[in-house]
Amino acid sequence: GAGVSQSPSNKVTEKGKDVELRCDPISGHTALYWYRQSLGQGLEFLIYFQGNSAPDKSGLPSDRFSAERTGGSVSTLTIQRTQQEDSAVYLCASSPHGTDPNTGELFFGEGSRLTVL
Amino acid sequence: GESVGLHLPTLSVQEGDNSIINCAYSNSASDYFIWYKQESGKGPQFIIDIRSNMDKRQGQRVTVLLNKTVKHLSLQIAATQPGDSAVYFCAEPKGGGTSYGKLTFGQGTILTVHP
Numbered sequence: 001g002a003g004v005s006q007s008p009s010n011k012v013t014e015k016g017k018d019v020e021l022r023c024d025p026i027s028g029h030t031a032l033y034w035y036r037q038s039l040g041q042g043l044e045f046l047i048y049f050q051g052n053s054a055p056d057k058s059g060l061p062s063d064r065f066s067a068e069r070t071g072g073s074v075s076t077l078t079i080q081r082t083q084q085e086d087s088a089v090y091l092c093a094s095s096p097h098g099t100d101p102n103t104g105e106l107f108f109g110e111g112s113r114l115t116v117l
Numbered sequence: 118g119e120s121v122g123l124h125l126p127t128l129s130v131q132e133g134d135n136s137i138i139n140c141a142y143s144n145s146a147s148d149y150f151i152w153y154k155q156e157s158g159k160g161p162q163f164i165i166d167i168r169s170n171m172d173k174r175q176g177q178r179v180t181v182l183l184n185k186t187v188k189h190l191s192l193q194i195a196a197t198q199p200g201d202s203a204v205y206f207c208a209e210p211k212g213g214g215t216s217y218g219k220l221t222f223g224q225g226t227i228l229t230v231h232p
Binding site: 004031033042043044045048050056059091093095097102103104105106107108109110111 | 149151158159160161162163166206208210211216217218219220221222223224225
């Protein structure tokens, strides 16, 4: 497809289970971002990948959260031992730019809605 | 610390009117700002951005104004259409990062356009 693809679109899980969320960025985009959107916290930055550089993990809320990006393309966000406060929409975005030019123009997917019971 | 916030959480207008959505920021060192639109069930969509060396920037039916003196940002939408109904977010780069894609978002303004 032409846009950022995320799966699953909806995920319901039980507290304590692990979940994996997948993101397929737009082909050729070197930068990939994960954000989280919840009623209480709004849109929050989680993690950023740029090319082969080490990811910027400064937004991850706890060590239960991790992400990887394989081959500079697909990314997986993993949440271990899920808690109810992890319930949110997890949004992935990609960009053809790194820091040259530096721009905040991101292309977002439609998100994965996670509900932890 | 830095923060981006909105004056009005909701805005209701008639089709054809002009809309103005406001945003305040606290970090006087901020040098880049961006507006996103989010329709229900979709991810945010880039609208327009502005760098701090500019006071105004125009796009198609949209204009962003930046007043650095009072740390205020606004998005103007001309001839608002029902398809403009969405949540609008202002955002700025998070401190300590090198990428402008690492953003701090405001809380959002809900724009409702009545036919």
